[in-house]
Amino acid sequence: MSPEELPPPEDEEDKRLMALVASGDDDALRLLVHRHHVRLVGYLRSEVGSQTTAEELAMEVFIRLHRAAGRWRPEAKLTTYLIHIAHNLVLNEWRRRGRKPTTALDSAPEPGDLSHDSARRVNELDEAFRQAVALLPAEQRTAILLLVQQEMPYEEIAAVMEAPVSSVKTWIHRARTRLRELLKDHYDPA
Amino acid sequence: MNQPMRQPSGHDFDQDLARALVSGRDVPCPGFTERAVRAIGVDRRRRTLLRWGSGVTTAAACFLAVFVLQGRGDDSLAQRADALAASDESRQLSDILGFADELSLLTPAIDPHSVVEALINPEL
Numbered sequence: 001m002s003p004e005e006l007p008p009p010e011d012e013e014d015k016r017l018m019a020l021v022a023s024g025d026d027d028a029l030r031l032l033v034h035r036h037h038v039r040l041v042g043y044l045r046s047e048v049g050s051q052t053t054a055e056e057l058a059m060e061v062f063i064r065l066h067r068a069a070g071r072w073r074p075e076a077k078l079t080t081y082l083i084h085i086a087h088n089l090v091l092n093e094w095r096r097r098g099r100k101p102t103t104a105l106d107s108a109p110e111p112g113d114l115s116h117d118s119a120r121r122v123n124e125l126d127e128a129f130r131q132a133v134a135l136l137p138a139e140q141r142t143a144i145l146l147l148v149q150q151e152m153p154y155e156e157i158a159a160v161m162e163a164p165v166s167s168v169k170t171w172i173h174r175a176r177t178r179l180r181e182l183l184k185d186h187y188d189p190a
Numbered sequence: 191m192n193q194p195m196r197q198p199s200g201h202d203f204d205q206d207l208a209r210a211l212v213s214g215r216d217v218p219c220p221g222f223t224e225r226a227v228r229a230i231g232v233d234r235r236r237r238t239l240l241r242w243g244s245g246v247t248t249a250a251a252c253f254l255a256v257f258v259l260q261g262r263g264d265d266s267l268a269q270r271a272d273a274l275a276a277s278d279e280s281r282q283l284s285d286i287l288g289f290a291d292e293l294s295l296l297t298p299a300i301d302p303h304s305v306v307e308a309l310i311n312p313e314l
Contacts, residue, residue, distance in 0.1 A: 033222075041222070062226045
């Protein structure tokens with residue numbers, strides 16, 4: 001396969017699609033939503049603890065992205081931009097509710113095979129982790145989700161959260177410490 | 191996803207944290223793309239309507255402003271013209287009548303037009 005035939009990197013493809021969306025191409029819009037919605041809803045669901053709310057917020061993220069398409073400059077990755085919009089909507093959602101969500105998440109996606117004990121134990125541990133993450137203070141939860149779940153570097157997390165990198169590192173350190181405390185029963189030597 | 195990695199380590203905290211969070215990263219949402227595209231279409235039409243509405247409102251406000259300003263200009267001009275005419279007329283009449291009062295010939299005259307005629311007609 002010649003270099004000309006190689007598919008464009010994801011970022012380049014996102015830029016190309018955004019340019020088409022800005023010119024009113026609905027097919028490009030559909031493709032862009034299709035490429036990013038699964039991960040976006042996953043992040044929002046981890047933040048707000050509800051599948052329905054996560055989908056509503058993800059819808060609003062794409063509406064705002066479409067409104068901004070003409071003004072968008074590809075200085076940052078589109079995924080970072082989407083998560084940035086999503087994070088602001090999460091903050092608005094917490095303000096609207098008057099508190100941050102501390103309830104457990106909706107039931108998690110089913111693993112492949114529940115018949116084995118190991119799969120059941122994995123499920124239980126995963127659920128314990130997700131519940132513990134939901135109990136973290138807002139900044140710590142967002143920072144740990146973006147680092148571990150979304151695999152973002154510190155600089156991008158700082159950009160999304162509009163905070164210094166040093167603050168991001170502090171939040172992540174505190175989040176790990178707090179999670180170890182909350183989950184110590186799973187790790188105590190028997 | 192990553193099924194081969196889905197083993198409880200029981201001792202590696204970071205590995206378990208990563209597995210737990212990554213397992214909730216990609217959440218399938220059947221029909222989401224079409225619903226999102228529809229919602230964006232509705233938002234686009236609503237914004238178009240708002241833009242048109244805003245344009246029409248602005249144009250109407252401009253017309254109203256021009257109309258009001260023009261009306262106010264006419265009023266003030268008319269008032270000034272009326273005042274000027276009234277003052278000029280009274281002064282003119284007063285002068286004419288005053289001058290006429292000194293002429294015994296015109297003493298009984300009341301109608302200003304007859305006074306003027308009397309003044310410009312040398313035969314009277």
